[in-house]
Amino acid sequence: GAGVSQSPSNKVTEKGKDVELRCDPISGHTALYWYRQSLGQGLEFLIYFQGNSAPDKSGLPSDRFSAERTGGSVSTLTIQRTQQEDSAVYLCASRGTGTQYFGPGTRLTVL
């Protein structure tokens, strides 16, 4: 079956611009996660959606980062006024009853 998909696969932007990253989870998975993976670093938790509950935003690094999940399915991670330190791979994962399954990620480069 279809796995987690993310778009775009690569995004190059200029410092100060806003970007939107999209995640399509596995159909039927109620939980959705965003992580950030910087060069040489492990995955850093950003935000977690579970069903209709309020999202756990405890990992968002600043108020420039926000995310929403529409209709309990697709999620969008928005980064406003991007900075060079935001350059990383942004990974989305979804979970049904087991563990998390990851998408291929969006590689963000801020010039």
Add this chain to the structure above:
Amino acid sequence: QKEVEQDPGPLSVPEGAIVSLNCTYSNSAFQYFMWYRQYSRKGPELLMYTYSSGNKEDGRFTAQVDKSSKYISLFIRDSQPSDSATYLCAMDRNDYKLSFGAGTTVTVRA
């Protein structure tokens, strides 16, 4: 100090060798332990998922958990060039937010 420590390597072994990977952790609240494999420019894929202390085998892969020492290991037997990847350990406090190690890059030489 990070919650999860993992030697980033890199680790290079000849084909057929045993690959030994490990992570240590400081938070005794971790209950579930996982190993993910990540190929270049791909998302992590789950290899092993364990709960209790002890060993778990799946084909050429063996995961060990020692909760008393806060230490987990992954062994890959009869390693193949296709095993060349970054291996990430991950841990869960049962709040479904995983804490990851930095990943160990492994190269298996043909």
